[in-house]
Amino acid sequence: MVPTPGVEKKIREGVMKGEYALPFYADFPSMSNVEQDATWKLMLGEEATTKIIIKTFNEAGFDTRKDMLQSYKFIEGQSLPQWREAGYGGGLLVDWNLKTTLDGLYAAGTQMFAPEDHSYAAATGRYAGRKAAAYVKEIGESKVSRDQIEIEKNRVFAPARRNSGIEWKELHAGIARVMQYYVSEFRTELLFKMGMDALEKVETESVPMLYALDPHKLMRTLEDLSMLEYAKIIIQASQARKASSIPLGFQRIDYPEVDPPDWNKYLTIKLENDKVKIGERPPRFWGDMKQQYEAYNKDYEGVYKGK
Amino acid sequence: MAKEEVFAIPNVPTPNQPVLFNPEFCTGCNVCVEVCPIDVYIPHPEEGKPPIILHPEECWYCGTCAVDCPCPGAIKFNWPLQARGYWKNKDTGEIGQI
Numbered sequence: 001m002v003p004t005p006g007v008e009k010k011i012r013e014g015v016m017k018g019e020y021a022l023p024f025y026a027d028f029p030s031m032s033n034v035e036q037d038a039t040w041k042l043m044l045g046e047e048a049t050t051k052i053i054i055k056t057f058n059e060a061g062f063d064t065r066k067d068m069l070q071s072y073k074f075i076e077g078q079s080l081p082q083w084r085e086a087g088y089g090g091g092l093l094v095d096w097n098l099k100t101t102l103d104g105l106y107a108a109g110t111q112m113f114a115p116e117d118h119s120y121a122a123a124t125g126r127y128a129g130r131k132a133a134a135y136v137k138e139i140g141e142s143k144v145s146r147d148q149i150e151i152e153k154n155r156v157f158a159p160a161r162r163n164s165g166i167e168w169k170e171l172h173a174g175i176a177r178v179m180q181y182y183v184s185e186f187r188t189e190l191l192f193k194m195g196m197d198a199l200e201k202v203e204t205e206s207v208p209m210l211y212a213l214d215p216h217k218l219m220r221t222l223e224d225l226s227m228l229e230y231a232k233i234i235i236q237a238s239q240a241r242k243a244s245s246i247p248l249g250f251q252r253i254d255y256p257e258v259d260p261p262d263w264n265k266y267l268t269i270k271l272e273n274d275k276v277k278i279g280e281r282p283p284r285f286w287g288d289m290k291q292q293y294e295a296y297n298k299d300y301e302g303v304y305k306g307k
Numbered sequence: 308m309a310k311e312e313v314f315a316i317p318n319v320p321t322p323n324q325p326v327l328f329n330p331e332f333c334t335g336c337n338v339c340v341e342v343c344p345i346d347v348y349i350p351h352p353e354e355g356k357p358p359i360i361l362h363p364e365e366c367w368y369c370g371t372c373a374v375d376c377p378c379p380g381a382i383k384f385n386w387p388l389q390a391r392g393y394w395k396n397k398d399t400g401e402i403g404q405i
């Protein structure tokens with residue numbers, strides 16, 4: 001039954017105040033057995049186009065005697081999916097050489113927490129390239145790890161070795177759906193955890209079935225594998241920030257206080273020995289711009305100082 | 308003329324596996340081909356083999372094929388990743404998904 005607009009408004013307000021916890025469920029176990037059976041077995045189970053839904057749920061283990069059916073009302077969100085964001089910002093953490101925390105890996109452009117414009121991308125690209133070249137000169141030749149290359153080759157080519165299963169567009173839609181349900185308009189600890197579990201299920205069950213029929217589709221498949229990682233990072237970062245924030249476009253139902261001074265800081269997130277490690281940096285942790293630039297670019301006589 | 312090989316093809320439609328046939332149980336009777344209101348399938352040119360899913364992107368997921376199939380285990384309905392419903396065990400809190 002569809003609630004009237006008035007009732008729906010009240011429910012929505014209750015959700016935002018934390019009076020009701022999302023997601024909602026169809027609470028079959030609270031109904032009498034005869035009501036459960038009339039709804040599930042008779043009404044849905046014998047109706048032409050819902051028969052297959054009931055059959056599939058039953059075969060997967062759903063049982064009206066003990067299980068509650070999840071509702072997607074509200075968690076699907078009201079805004080257009082393409083305009084929904086998990087929160088603004090985020091990117092690779094870099095030092096004044098634009099080196100990431102992985103030694104030897106440099107970053108430029110919008111992969112950092114950065115303005116999204118061409119001049120910034122061009123300037124940081126040039127800078128990072130110069131610093132990376134200096135790094136290479138300094139460390140000289142290093143040993144190539146054949147093992148690491150083999151592991152990476154296996155990862156990259158695995159989808160190309162299959163010719164049926166799940167292709168990239170389905171994976172893409174699957175990840176997007178998880179993010180829309182659990183990390184979009186409504187943010188709570190419970191929804192984050194459900195989102196994380198759903199992504200892990202995608203990773204263990206669907207990723208090993210990925211296939212790519214040609215190099216283009218392999219490229220898209222690999223992009224989506226990265227997207228799966230980003231999705232996990234977004235959820236873990238969201239879990240770590242236990243406050244709401246206007247500049248970050250980040251509103252939590254369970255932590256409604258907006259920009260409390262304690263949370264005026266950056267959170268860093270890093271994978272260390274397969275464990276997620278959360279750290280923090282103070283605001284403006286990069287220091288004084290002019291001073292720091294001079295300190296890190298003493299030897300540079302290019303565009304900056306002129307000839 | 309020399310044999311030509313194709314190494315690139317357009318994207319396959321998504322979703323593209325509305326059902327999974329199990330050739331072990333499927334007798335190729337083509338009941339599913341007959342009952343499908345959308346004509347998603349065509350019979351396999353080789354008799355006794357599972358039909359070919361020729362137009363998967365047109366599937367409505369009505370399930371008629373799977374429900375009317377006379378060979379148990381021959382057709383498994385396969386919801387795409389983005390359309391797999393969840394439930395929760397009321398006592399344990401365990402989450403299930405189709």
